Amino acid sequence: QDHIRGFLSIDDVPYRIPHEFAVGYFFNRQDWLSERGLSVPTTWEEMVEVGKEITDAENGVWATTDGLIKxxxxYVYVAYLTAQAGGKVFEFDEGTAEALQFLYDMIHTHKIFPEEALNQDYTAQNNLYMGDKVGFMRQWPFFQGVAEGNEDWYAPEKMVISLPPAGPAGSKSWIGGWGFSVPTYAPNPDGARExxxxxxxxxVAPELAKQQGFLLTPRYSILEALADTGDELIAAMGLYADNDVFAPRAFHPRVAEAQTVVDDMASLFLTNQSSLSEVLEQGKQLIAALDQ
Structure with missing residues (x-):
């Protein structure tokens, strides 16, 4: 696709070799849902409806969560929701506004998402899920290996990957893998290339993919080597591809600084320090300043 070619090349000359296919998969506790006669949520609205049936805040049980610490x-989660809203996160557009409002509502209005997540990393997020405190969540592919390694807890029905709940623009999840590159001032560029x-x-690539889900890419030699392994992520990759879930990673020439802007503005809104309109306007101004 055009955005993939543009991601990997300049003037049709390849310059980046992708080493990973990092996608936020939607994991759900099929065992919980079945016990309660509930279905996996397929839309934002259903996330709220099903989430209210699952959440038991007094006992620390939540419909969903994520690691949202700065x-x-x-930024990762806001960009995920923005892709589902059809927005461009670095433009602080209407889609970004819808994403921020939905996250705010999950935390403060519907109370199906713990506010503590704003101070938690992925380890804390994963521990909540494996501690039987979360019904469904987005997480990077490495979580599959983490969960399978927790042998006393793991069961396939606790780790079912389904399509991300669709926002206004559909069921989307952005590709986070950047690939290998050699910095201009690398001390040993020839060794790095080798x-x-x-x-x-x-x-070697297939052997690495067997050890780490981040390194599992839709490359023929890798998929051929892992075809008969029963790898859950290969099936999930096919499911997401068939349903046009994959979205491009948001690009900015000064991406780290741009992500910080999103982090800061989202945090102000989600902690009730600024209104949505204020953070959208300030975000646009800060991004514009990066472009000067």
Missing amino acids: PALL LIRYLTSKE
Whole structure:
């Protein structure tokens, strides 16, 4: 697709070798839902409806959560919801506004998402899920391996991957993998290039993918090597591809600083320090300043 070619090349000359296919998958506790006669939510509205049936705040049980601590993790989830709203997160547009409002409502209005998540990382998020405190959540592919490694807790019905609940623009999840690159002032560029050639070879890349879900990419040599392993992430990748879930990662020339702007503005709104209109306007101004 055009956005993939643009992501990997300049003037049709490839310059980036992708080493991962990091996508936020939607994990759900199928066992919980079945016990309660509930279905996996397929839309934002259903997330709220099902979430209210699951949440038991007094006992620390929540419909959903994420790791939202700054820096960067809050941005990840806001960008995820913004993709589902059809927005461009660095433009602080209407889609970004819808995403921020939905997250705010899950936390403060519907109370199905713990406010404490604003101070939690992915380890805390995963521990809540594996501690039987969360019904469904978005998480990067590494969580599959983490959960399977928790042998006393793991069961396939606790880790069912389904399509992300659809927002106004549909069921979407952005691709987070950037790939290998050699910095301009790298002290040993030739050695770095040789290492990249080795890690991405047909012989080595499949072995790495077996060990780490982040390194599982839709590459023929990798998928062929793992075809008969029963890898849950391969099935999930196919499900998401068939349903046009994958969305491009938001781009900005000064991406780290732009992500910080989103982090800061989202935090102000979600902690009731600024209104939605204020953070949208200030966000636009701060992004514009980066472009000067």
